Amino acid sequence: MIQYFSMMLVAVGLYGLLSQKNLVKLIISLNIAEIGVNLFIVSIGYVEGGAAPILSSVSDNSSLLFVDPLPQALVLTSIVIGVGVTALALSLIVSVSKSRNTIDITELSSGGGDSE
Amino acid sequence: MKRIISALIALLFFFMIVTVLNSDSSDSMGIPRYGEVKLSERVSAKYIEKSVNGNEDVINFGVTADAETGSANMVTSIVVNYRSFDTLGEVTVLFISATGVGLLLGGGRKRIGSVISVSPVVKTASRVIAPLLMVLGIYVFAHGHLTPGGGFPGGAIIAAGFLLLVVVDDEKRASKGLKILEGTMGLLYVLIGIAGLLISGSFLSNFLPTGVVGELFSAGIIPVVYSIIGLKVGAELSGIVDDFISEGGDEV
Amino acid sequence: MSVFSFIIGVVMVGLAIFAIEAKKLLTSVIMLSAMSLLSVILFVIMKAPDVAITEASVGAGLTTAIFLLSLRKLKRADAE
Numbered sequence: 504m505i506q507y508f509s510m511m512l513v514a515v516g517l518y519g520l521l522s523q524k525n526l527v528k529l530i531i532s533l534n535i536a537e538i539g540v541n542l543f544i545v546s547i548g549y550v551e552g553g554a555a556p557i558l559s560s561v562s563d564n565s566s567l568l569f570v571d572p573l574p575q576a577l578v579l580t581s582i583v584i585g586v587g588v589t590a591l592a593l594s595l596i597v598s599v600s601k602s603r604n605t606i607d608i609t610e611l612s613s614g615g616g617d618s619e
Numbered sequence: 620m621k622r623i624i625s626a627l628i629a630l631l632f633f634f635m636i637v638t639v640l641n642s643d644s645s646d647s648m649g650i651p652r653y654g655e656v657k658l659s660e661r662v663s664a665k666y667i668e669k670s671v672n673g674n675e676d677v678i679n680f681g682v683t684a685d686a687e688t689g690s691a692n693m694v695t696s697i698v699v700n701y702r703s704f705d706t707l708g709e710v711t712v713l714f715i716s717a718t719g720v721g722l723l724l725g726g727g728r729k730r731i732g733s734v735i736s737v738s739p740v741v742k743t744a745s746r747v748i749a750p751l752l753m754v755l756g757i758y759v760f761a762h763g764h765l766t767p768g769g770g771f772p773g774g775a776i777i778a779a780g781f782l783l784l785v786v787v788d789d790e791k792r793a794s795k796g797l798k799i800l801e802g803t804m805g806l807l808y809v810l811i812g813i814a815g816l817l818i819s820g821s822f823l824s825n826f827l828p829t830g831v832v833g834e835l836f837s838a839g840i841i842p843v844v845y846s847i848i849g850l851k852v853g854a855e856l857s858g859i860v861d862d863f864i865s866e867g868g869d870e871v
Numbered sequence: 872m873s874v875f876s877f878i879i880g881v882v883m884v885g886l887a888i889f890a891i892e893a894k895k896l897l898t899s900v901i902m903l904s905a906m907s908l909l910s911v912i913l914f915v916i917m918k919a920p921d922v923a924i925t926e927a928s929v930g931a932g933l934t935t936a937i938f939l940l941s942l943r944k945l946k947r948a949d950a951e
Binding site: 504505507511515518525527531532538541542545546554575578579582585589590593594597 | 919
């Protein structure tokens with residue numbers, strides 16, 4: 504069930520990327536798709552009846568079934584890289600809006616001259 | 620018109636994925652059914668039993684000494700020990716993005732002022748709470764091999780403490796030591812990798828003794844590496860916040 | 872437990888569609904922050920505490936702050 508909802512989130516993010524004109528809304532759609540993909544990757548590693556992958560002193564570890572820890576390690580990296588990409592993209596948008604005075608991709612791509 | 624076409628494309632993508640998830644062929648083309656995973660067929664079985672090099676002992680909390688990685692948190696032992704090269708790549712990507720933000724936006728002498736007027740009660744309380752937040756961040760990355768968390772959320776909590784100080788106070792800027800700290804921590808991570816190469820023969824290997832599973836001073840170089848990563852990410856994200864509040868270019 | 876995750880999934884997809892079609896940019900950013908928080912609940916249901924702590928502190932904390940600060944700089948650049 505979670506797998507279907509995460510793929511719905513990726514589809515909604517794809518719709519936002521294709522149809523919006525404001526540059527900040529494009530970055531927001533990219534973040535929505537990224538949340539969906541992270542949820543899907545973690546859901547691949549779920550084992551029914553498993554426990555969280557940490558050894559502790561309050562449970563008997565010899566006969567315990569654990570959830571797959573490898574997709575969680577990959578998603579940890581993916582979340583942090585998503586933050587880095589968002590920060591750099593937003594700083595590029597601020598810099599573009601200072602020099603061209605617009606953040607609409609139709610106006611930006613119609614070949615206006617630089618206002619230096 | 621553009622909206623209808625893009626909605627149709629998104630719906631087509633969703634229906635293709637639903638067909639793959641619902642299909643009944645063997646392994647359904649590589650994506651297993653939700654919850655029905657046989658862990659003994661995956662490489663994660665070796666990561667959980669800590670038996671990548673072949674020893675077959677049972678790991679007990681507080682009893683087993685000199686295990687392969689020695690950390691009680693299995694995700695930490697994957698991120699810092701078994702797949703440590705990927706973490707080096709991630710640290711590099713964060714460094715590149717922080718450098719890019721600093722080049723595009725940073726360097727201004729002035730800063731944007733606060734929108735709301737903050738009462739002195741809030742200012743004084745924030746000056747008490749922000750060091751507590753930083754201590755919480757240090758706790759999260761120092762215990763990364765025992766409790767969930769690790770270097771990256773610990774650094775983010777430290778940066779949240781810095782953000783609180785910036786929002787409340789109108790004159791607060793980051794010192795220049797933050798960028799120097801960030802670069803030095805990155806260099807230290809690579810130097811630890813090279814030390815592992817010289818001592819044990821492979822880059823980023825675990826060369827300190829791994830003690831008893833479950834104590835604070837155990838698991839070899841894992842707490843050292845996570846402390847380095849926690850301080851680096853905290854300094855990096857604080858530097859990004861500081862670049863976003865500065866303005867004015869570089870007039871003197 | 873599956874009824875609970877069904878309700879949270881429906882709310883998340885509704886918030887996502889609302890975030891894309893909103894008229895003001897501030898509304899979209901707040902909806903994105905709410906979606907990050909709801910995804911933390913789904914991560915805990917799937918027994919992944921490391922990922923939940925990282926997404927809560929990084930996604931719902933720092934990303935929202937960076938979006939709001941850049942929105943403020945964009946309005947300032949517009950008004951000149």
